[in-house]
Amino acid sequence: MDALKDVSFTVNRNDIFGVIGYSGAGKSTLVRLVNHLEAASNGQVIVDGHDITNYSEKGMREIKKDIGMIFQHFNLLNSATVFKNVAMPLILSKKSKTEIKQRVTEMLEFVGLSDKKDQFPDELSGGQKQRVAIARALVTNPKILLCDEATSALDPATTASILTLLKNVNQTFGITIMMITHEMRVIKDICNRVAVMEKGQVVETGTVKEVFSHPKTTIAQNFVSTVIQTEPSTSLIRRLNDEQVGGFKDYKIFVEETQVTQPIINDLIQICGREVKILFSSMSEIQGNTVCYMWLRFNMDQQFDDTAINQYFKEKNIQFEEVH
Structure with missing residues (x-):
């Protein structure tokens, strides 16, 4: 059985592109293909002009430098300080201590955690942990940021603050963002375009305004109704x-x-x-x-x-x- 079938869409440069669907729709598999954590059995996955299905492991390492990723459960090292968590991609790339200090300091200031640099993840709130994860994803100057259910573990107020931060990331650095989510509120608040997935297929795509004004599929109508009442009962x-x-x-x-x-x-x-x-x-x-x-x-x-x-x-x- 195919996890994804006949999936085809384009994310434009500087988009905040949402991919929404219920559990099991194929969203996480899709983002893992984009980040080459899984290989496609057929078809093409083109990232910034590169068909990554044709690249060797060594070649993918270079492409992945332009791709940042944040996850639902943060994926932080509990034994490392906030500073070291953010610095880890630069440490692994063998950057100089001067460059690491400068870049990490800039990113912690950007996400509002300069005063937390010497603390450990267990001392932080969920929203602060996600800010650390965002800073870590940005520290390498990526062109693309993949967000896999990045707000699902957060309360509504914290979700709103993280979405505001991600919008600022897009506007300040011109980074293209792909948001994987099952929450239509996330699509409504931050995305400009959206793809709706069901059973491994993309059943509807369009601008957020198009999908919210006239959803063509039952699943899109159901998602829209979770955040906006569009018709009488x-x-x-x-x-x-x-x-x-x-x-x-x-x-x-x-x-x-x-x-x-x-x-x-x-x-x-x-x-x-x-x-x-x-x-x-x-x-x-x-x-x-x-x-x-x-x-x-x-x-x-x-x-x-x-x-x-x-x-x-x-x-x-x-x-x-x-x-x-």
Whole structure:
């Protein structure tokens, strides 16, 4: 049985690219292929222009210098100080003591742990341990940072601070980040693009805004619903339908921040010449932008024509879906 099958996508330079899926979806296998901790049985794995499936062990050591990695459980040496944990990749590369001291000091300052350099991992909180791991991953100046469930062992407040730090890593150093996670909140807060995995396959890809506004697969819809309520509950819809007199047509729409102030409901009332019911509305923040989800209902009769409504949404670039 294949752990991964027909997986194909591109992570662009400077992306914060999320890969999300439930346990057993193949996420960790995917990241291990990118870091060449496992070899692909077929296909290509191209990292920064290098097809790493064709490289020898010696050649991979050079490529791996450009790849940093952080893990769910930190992987720190409990017998070594914070300073030595961060310095370890440079020590193994036989860098000079002067270079090691300068680089480690810079990275500990960047992650906010300058005052912890002489402490040991057992003396640190979970969030501080992950900051040490991030500093260790950055100390070699990588081009790519792989994060395998990097926040799964942390509480919500600490997760938020680590995500802020990772975003700063991306913006400050221009490092491309791949986030492996089963938490949609991580995707929502930090990633600009996302791939959704299920049973060893990528079933959906797109920008975070695209996936959150119009998830195409059931699994993507389920993940989005864990962090944002995008539609009324089934029980509410059932009750509203039972109370409805006559025919009706429903629309789900996604309104971006630049569209929030537009008089959408007023425009629709004038266009179709009838009342527009708002069955559901919620606002959320995605990547620092406020967006709105709405579920609208139009009463139908013999004169009802949805052509003008559809045309209005298209002209205003409002993403919509007819609900049947």
